[in-house]
Amino acid sequence: MLDIKWIRDNPAKLDEALAARGAPPAAMDLIKLDERRRDHLKVLQDLQSRRNEASKEIGKAKGSGDHERAQSLIDEVASIKASIQSGEDLERRIDAELEEKLARLPNIPLADVPQGADEADNLEVRLIGEKPALGFDAKEHYELGEALGMMDFETAGRISGSRFTILRGQLARLERAIGQFMIDLHTNEHGYEEVQPPLLVRNDAMYGTSQLPKFGEDLFIGASMTGRSEQTNRILGELTSEADLERLKSGEVSFQDLVAEVLERAPTEEEYWLIPTAEVPLTNMVRETTLTQDRLPMRLTALTPCFRSEAGSAGRDTRGMLRQHQFDKVEMVSITDDQTSLDELERMTGCAEEVLKRLGLHYRVVMLCTGDMGFAARKTYDIEVWLPGQKAYREISSCSVCGDFQARRMGARYKVEGEKQPRFVHTLNGSGVAVGRALIAVMENYQNEDGSITVPDVLRPYMGGLERIGGPS
Incomplete structure (x- = not known):
């Protein structure tokens, strides 16, 4: 993976290297996304600073007997906390998008590598x-x-x-x-x-x-994280729960449909690759x-x-x-x-x-x-x-x-x-x-x-x- 700091400092070099590999330019798109990420981090940092200041002010307001001011500050802190949580979710989405884009960029050829198509x-x-x-x-x-x-x-x-x-x-x-x-x-x-x-x-x-x-298309997927016997035991255990047995007996659900339900409820299994x-x-x-x-x-x-x-x-x-x-x-x-x-x-x-x-x-x-x-x-x-x-x-x-x-x-x-x-x-x-x-x-x-x-x-x-x-x- 390439360093986003290097890309910010060398956008022309990145696009030249991509062109040499037959790939389209990507520097400006990445730099804009990184600027969005950095601007958003600044907003989050400002919110966190204001939350800390307001929290300190609450104690002072209570100490001086200004309960109205204290309540106003408590409400402000609650609002800031909600904004920070929402902002952190957005931060994770931006980070994931930037990482995904960086992960698809090929490496930069060294200077002595010959230019060519094939x-x-x-x-x-x-x-x-x-x-x-x-x-x-x-x-x-x-x-x-x-x-x-x-x-x-x-x-x-x-x-x-x-x-x-x-x-x-x-x-x-x-x-x-x-x-x-x-x-x-x-x-x-x-x-x-x-x-x-x-x-x-x-x-x-x-x-x-x-x-x-x-x-991924060049690889073989070999197995899942959960062994077959463990998965089977888990499914059988859920199928024999009292609630599910009652549903089966009453005819509310067929055995095949119940198995499908249990499989949907099962945790996602990590793939193993050969x-x-x-x-x-x-x-x-x-x-x-x-x-x-x-x-x-x-x-x-x-x-x-x-x-x-x-x-x-x-x-x-x-x-x-x-x-x-x-x-x-x-x-x-x-x-x-x-x-x-x-x-x-x-x-x-x-x-x-x-x-x-x-x-x-x-x-x-x-x-x-x-x-x-x-x-x-x-x-x-x-x-x-x-x-x-x-x-x-x-x-x-x-x-x-x-x-x-x-x-x-x-x-x-x-x-x-x-x-x-x-x-x-x-x-x-x-x-x-x-x-x-x-x-x-x-x-x-x-x-x-x-x-x-x-x-x-x-x-x-x-x-x-x-x-x-x-x-x-």
């Missing part, structure tokens, strides 16, 4: 390695997997629908090996602490990392906390399933397992102070790159332009791996620095020695990397003409020494 305007930063010379026409991963009998989209479709995959046998083990290799690399060599976070999170966690309110990435629980580990500066940087990593509805990708990547509703990913999150976050972005990107280097995969790093960058990011590097079967580079990791954008939404701060006021932390997140896409890249880059797949050297210890999947026995 991925065509992204800037290539570096190219690492070379495309493999296979010597035959490369197959795509799903052709290889189905021919091996280890990648089953049809059965997954019968169980769960489209955009799900069943892996079997050695391919299932290979995917597990890739995830284990990556989490070991980041924890043993890159200084990240492994975390096993919840896969279900509450609304405020999704809000903190900016998935809500803007991107995480789209471990960024959400890892970053929210510092929500509503004030850290000491010596605890920074905090580097966290997790290997988890991720769940995305892919609402905006109808018709894209429908073959194979490039774009799934459920997939595994190793996530990296860094919490830093406001001086070191840009250096941390370079470091984090390098950690993700090291995964591909050790797997022997050709890739490129691109800096995303303003129109292609994520909502919460100030600067993003995408790592795109070469897929011989597709004859294309495809994203396998995205590393972003968010500045204090998420920290303001989460209330995450750190204290600098010698300073009274704490500062907001800076947050970063990156894929280290997407496990399913790494599996695809290994399959396509290490395929053999006979349809078998050579296991990269770095993964063989995780595969029990297996050197090849499929092919002649």
Whole structure:
């Protein structure tokens, strides 16, 4: 979330940044709403001051025997109290409107981020390695997997629908090996602490990392706050109250209608969301906390399933397992102070790159332009791996620095020695990397003409020494 004080001081910069992201101007609307809020607060403060003065005057009037004056002041205080209550309700409504508008504003890109509308305007930063010379026409991963009998989209479709995959046998083990290799690399060599976070999170966690309110359609709602048995017990308890039993016996109400009534009387249940990435629980580990500066940087990593509805990708990547509703990913999150976050972005990107280097995969790093960058990011590097079967580079990791954008939404701060006021932390997140896409890249880059797949050297210890999947026995 952006700072309204910064917006007041820099309205032109805000609108320029929004234009670069393809969004309409918003500064004047926000400033007018904030002025309304500040003017209203001044009125409330004046009312509260007058109430305090009048309360003191009541005692003086009573002490002097001026009961008429005292009663007049009592009536005035009562009237002011009612005005304050009404004013506080309006204050809450204005605050909520301002927060809602601020919550829908994207972050401000850094100065070196290229201007552009979409991925065509992204800037290539570096190219690492070379495309493999296979010597035959490369197959795509799903052709290889189905021919091996280890990648089953049809059965997954019968169980769960489209955009799900069943892996079997050695391919299932290979995917597990890739995830284990990556989490070991980041924890043993890159200084990240492994975390096993919840896969279900509450609304405020999704809000903190900016998935809500803007991107709700891309998420899966997983469960409600009240367990099924507790809810059932509550409903049964209300249905068997004497008053309701009498209504049932008399025929005043049907059983179905009574159940509907009880459900309406039940308290609203908070939604739980399936995480789209471990960024959400890892970053929210510092929500509503004030850290000491010596605890920074905090580097966290997790290997988890991720769940995305892919609402905006109808018709894209429908073959194979490039774009799934459920997939595994190793996530990296860094919490830093406001001086070191840009250096941390370079470091984090390098950690993700090291995964591909050790797997022997050709890739490129691109800096995303303003129109292609994520909502919460100030600067993003995408790592795109070469897929011989597709004859294309495809994203396998995205590393972003968010500045204090998420920290303001989460209330995450750190204290600098010698300073009274704490500062907001800076947050970063990156894929280290997407496990399913790494599996695809290994399959396509290490395929053999006979349809078998050579296991990269770095993964063989995780595969029990297996050197090849499929092919002649």
